[in-house]
Amino acid sequence: MTEKRIQLLPEHVANQIAAGEVVQRPASVVKELMENAIDAGSDLIQLIVKEGGKTLIQVTDNGSGIPEEQVELAFQRHATSKIRQAEDLFQIQSKGFRGEALASIAAIAHVELQTRQAQDETGLRVRIEGGTLKEKEACASQVGSSFSVKQLFYNIPARRNFLKSDAVELRHITEEFQRIALAHPEVAFRFYSNGNVLFDLPPGNLKLRLVHVLGAKTKEKLVPVEEETDVVNLSGFILKPDYAKKSRGEQYFFVNNRFVKSPYLHHAVMAAYEGLLPANFYPGYFLFLEVDPARLDVNIHPTKTEVKFEDEQTLYAILRSAIKHSLGQFQVAPTLDFNRDPNLDTPYEYESKNPEKPLLQVDSSFNPFKDSSPRPARVSKEQIEATTEVYESGFSSLLIEEEPETTENRLFEEEPDYVEGMSCFQWKRKYLLVDSPKGLLAVDQSRAHQRVIYETFLGSMTVQAAASQQLLFPLELHFSKKQMMALTEIEDSLKALGFDFAIGEDQVLSVHGIPSLLPEGRIPHLIEQLIADYEEGMSAGEWTQAELLARTLCRSVSIRSGDVLEKEAQQALLSEWLACKETLLSPFHKLIYIRISEGDIHKKLN
Ligand code: ADP
Ligand code: MG
8 A cells, every 4th residue: 555645746747637727628728829829919820720629739829939948938837927926916917827828738738839039030849748848949930939739638538538529629619719819809810620711810890800700790780889987998799689599609708808707797788688688588799898907806717717806786787887878879770771681681580570569479379289380489478487487396396295206206107097088188278187097197288298399309310301391482591600510510410300401601501491390480599599509518418419409499399388278289299298208207307297196185185
């Protein structure tokens, strides 16, 4: 047995441990290298990746370069040129300051650096593997620095195996790239993946940068925000409420030009949009906050996307009122452009709608089993709340007080013993109460239907192709580059589901056919939701691609709490549900039904 003596860890082990915090995946390396390039005062930064960054990440800049005698030092832990003393932490103007990134990256990869300062005639090349210097020589080099990181995690197989597919890693990289590119519109960026140009961004202002990153259609969606106060200088753009999306992904806060996440400030933006968005829609925003660095703590998170403000409440109020103001101005003065084809820029969700009534009421005659009339495009707030209420409370609390049903003690129970044609009725527009030999079944109509739809779609993706319905007029949908990447990943599954589409130039998707189960009016949002859920779900890593897509689809097309079901629809739902492979749990792991036995009722009565 080894002796348990306290010892200082060798430097390279300490670096490997630190690397675990700094470098989670290729995208983390991209972030650190690009931030260093910005800090070095570059105005052209080039990013090259191969195989999702797993085999190569290269960042080349035209910044200051690193002095020859400091090159080795730069790769040591706590080596930084950006702060000198603890007090400096409160005056940070640079992206980096921890002096950890290069040491961490070099500990877990093969790194090569070429660098030259403007005043030097020759440059310097160093090669470091696993933290050890392997080569150092003079070389011809451009002014600036170029870091190549190869074989990431080559010495930590567990980490390497944990990486996702190239496509998924590339998406994470793209997100980091976008955050930095949006924060620095004055810097030119180029981004190549496997030899293809993904982004070529000329220097310019924020508006131009947004258009280059998010697509040409972005210009007409933007509303400027501008506010100068003692506490904060606020600037940037928000997207018009019409372009709000069900998925998150276009929400960006930059504090002193650094991308940050702030649920609190997000809430302030949402509050400003109050009354302008249907439930569960998120507005896009790209907001820059300049605050005194002394009143800001950027140090609370190792990867630094979270911040703490001293004047949080004031910021909240300023943000909210500035955005309200901008929205108000936009509404009294809508942009008039007579050359515009109105069909092209009507958000799809409004096309089939009556403009006077933004919130549609529940269509009580809707019967998912009998006709193909589209469901209401949006349901009222009350309905959504009613739905979540049921989801949250579960049935146990509604019906059986003493013994709450848990998923575990139900798993071994036999199948529901409903027999076709038995009497049933709909209760509270939420449940089907069914007479069965062993008791009364209370079936959640929405969850049961979700299960049916889920298994149907899952079946089409894995077994046979689903029925597809050709559209008379193809839908032209615009997406961001990042969304397009995700679409390419799920293309095959979507086609198996009955989607028929072509990915065109300029981030345009032409949809020619859709699964016959889906109403056409909802397709644009649905595709967005599919992309968003897929991206989120794949990062969480718990689901397969097919499962993720089927989950999204079943959630959006299944009947809901509050929908009235005709007698035949009730019977149809029950028999389809009983034919499912799994009858106990919904695709979201909620109980679909409970049984109340005669004994339960008897107990209550005594
Ligand atoms: P930090 O950015 O926190 O200072 P890093 O480990 O990222 O720590 O970098 C260490 C030092 O190396 C920096 O402080 C900087 O002086 C130098 N450096 C890193 N990248 C570059 C670059 N692209 N151009 C010029 N200097 C750089
Ligand atoms: Mg750094």
